[in-house]
Amino acid sequence: AQRVTQPEKLLSVFKGAPVELKCNYSYSGSPELFWYVQYSRQRLQLLLRHISRESIKGFTADLNKGETSFHLKKPFAQEEDSAMYYCALLYGGATNKLIFGTGTLLAVQP
Amino acid sequence: SQTIHQWPATLVQPVGSPLSLECTVEGTSNPNLYWYRQAAGRGLQLLFYSVGIGQISSEVPQNLSASRPQDRQFILSSKKLLLSDSGFYLCAWKLDYGYTFGSGTRLTVV
Numbered sequence: 001a002q003r004v005t006q007p008e009k010l011l012s013v014f015k016g017a018p019v020e021l022k023c024n025y026s027y028s029g030s031p032e033l034f035w036y037v038q039y040s041r042q043r044l045q046l047l048l049r050h051i052s053r054e055s056i057k058g059f060t061a062d063l064n065k066g067e068t069s070f071h072l073k074k075p076f077a078q079e080e081d082s083a084m085y086y087c088a089l090l091y092g093g094a095t096n097k098l099i100f101g102t103g104t105l106l107a108v109q110p
Numbered sequence: 111s112q113t114i115h116q117w118p119a120t121l122v123q124p125v126g127s128p129l130s131l132e133c134t135v136e137g138t139s140n141p142n143l144y145w146y147r148q149a150a151g152r153g154l155q156l157l158f159y160s161v162g163i164g165q166i167s168s169e170v171p172q173n174l175s176a177s178r179p180q181d182r183q184f185i186l187s188s189k190k191l192l193l194s195d196s197g198f199y200l201c202a203w204k205l206d207y208g209y210t211f212g213s214g215t216r217l218t219v220v
Contacts, residue, residue, distance in 0.1 A: 034208055044211040086153065095159060096142050096204045102153035
């Protein structure tokens with residue numbers, strides 16, 4: 001069965017430090033993976049998806065099929081990056097269901 | 111434009127009372143729609159999805175039900191709420207680039 005694992009509930013870093021939010025997945029098919037972000041008092045929104053291979057707000061994520069990982073990285077954290085981050089996997093063919101990890105709260109200290 | 115609306119934003123209901131949460135989308139036809147519940151420390155759990163009018167699939171056994179009376183309307187209901195139904199409920203819509211989420215409903219059952 002499909003599964004998404006985010007091992008860290010909380011990641012606290014100082015401003016300017018590098019950030020890596022870990023995500024591992026389990027899926028028998030070809031994975032389509034996403035990172036969603038939820039800032040305080042805002043709705044959940046798409047940050048990036050692996051098939052677009054783009055960088056949003058300085059964040060990047062590379063799909064590593066060998067390690068079944070999709071870690072989110074940013075070289076220099078900013079205070080405004082503080083938020084809840086969810087890794088998600090699309091599955092179910094035409095039904096397009098999304099399974100989420102449990103999320104990682106990123107806290108960037110000044 | 112493509113938008114998703116969800117209401118109410120917050121709701122406090124007594125145990126045993128009925129529930130109706132509504133989600134509507136604009137700017138599309140025949141969308142895939144989803145209800146998720148976000149519980150503390152457990153991430154987002156898919157409850158129901160619908161690929162068309164009157165078509166509802168349930169992902170987990172529970173005290174809730176869903177209906178899709180119109181193409182762009184998705185309703186989450188319960189006949190009798192339980193304490194365990196408390197949580198944050200999110201409606202979502204699958205677009206070409208990923209999901210977009212409603213602003214959510216914070217339900218507290220007392």
